[in-house]
Amino acid sequence: MMSFSIKGIQVNFTSGPDIEYWLNQLKLMQMMRECEAPRFLKPFHLATLAHILRQEGVGALALPKKVGDYADTMQLWDALEITSPFGPKNRQAAGRYYPIQLLRDETLIEESADALKELFQSVCDSPETLDGVHTMLRELIGNCFAHSAVKDGLYGVICAQVWQGGRKAQIALCDSGIGIRASLSENALLLEKLQHSNSCDLATEYGITSKPGKGHSGYGLAVARGLLQQNLGMLYVRSGNEVFRVCRGRASSATVADQWAGTLLVIEWDLDNPVDISALYDSFPLPEGADDDDFDF
Known part of the structure; x- marks a missing residue:
């Protein structure tokens, strides 16, 4: 008798070229005041669009109804603080999505991390995964406030969605900071490494921080990389003209032509x-001066 098997559906992750194409469209929009809308909007489209349009001081925005x-x-128009062309809408509480949140106040670190954990809870019953998501997001959102140099009180933008049918979730976070390379350059011990390293890749390594000597503070990207490698998911980091991506456990980095101000995750x-x-x-060596209690969560 012959043996047969049916494999589960493989999750298709967003590709680096897909993200770069959209960022190029945003650059075109800044110059021409218009660009092409994607066929299917994801959180990274909206977070970056809100980020750019707030910088431009947009007064009105028109989108095709299919994505509008x-x-x-x-809540794109709410984030832009302009009137939506779609009129008033009775929105239900976030179930499978986390609407665009403007990160203006450090109290939003816990609030946003808690809300996103709750979002995952609707489709995930693994306590370990939920703890990992919550801890990682506290670190990453906290980095927005630690490294951003803001002019209008806005440190960053975050939004998310889960697709139960596709068994996938996406979180997009972009900040208004000085960028990863400039931030890591504040640590004199990293200057030589930065001369021959991709800064986005370097920032995801354990122990790499712009502020040494502060326990595990600043290890958000290392935690994100480690968890996404466990998950066989995807992490995309873009800052300046540098890109790092890990997908299904495989890491790659690149230098691109266009600049992105701040950091996009x-x-x-x-x-x-x-x-x-x-x-x-447990796989991380303890930082100098730290003990196991520093990593309780």
Whole structure:
């Protein structure tokens, strides 16, 4: 008798070229005041669009209805503080999505991390995964406030969505900071490494921080990389003209032509692959002067 098997559906993650194409469209929009809308909006489209349009001081925005309804549900026009062309809408509480949130106040670190954990909870029953998501997001959102240099009180933009049918979730976070290379350059011990390293790749390594001597503070990207490698998901980091991406456990980095001010993170999870942040922390050597209690969560 012959043996047969049917493999589960493989999650398709957002590609680097897809993100770069959209960032190029945003650059075109800044110059021409218009660009092409994608066929299917994801959180990274909306977070970056809100980020750019707030910098431009937009007074009105028109989107095709096929994507405009979703953008309105994700509260794009609210984030831009302009009137939506879709009129008033009775929005239900966030179930499978986390609408665009402007990061203006450090109290939003815990608030946003808690809300995103709750979002994952609707489609994920792994306590270890939920703890990992929560801890990672506290670190990453906290980095926005630690490294941003803001002019209008806005440190960053975040939004997210889960697709239960596709068994995938995406979180997009962009900040108004000085960028990863400039931030790491504040640590004199890293200057030589930065001369021959991709700064986005370097920032995801354990122990790399712009502020040495502060325990595990600033290790958000190392935690994100480690968890996404466990999950076989995708992490995309873009700052300046440098890119780092890890997808299904494979890492790559590149230098691109166009600059991105600040830092953009796109995180995609395979909802069927659990993660264990305790195991990740156990794999990290303790920083000098720290003990095990520093990594309790």
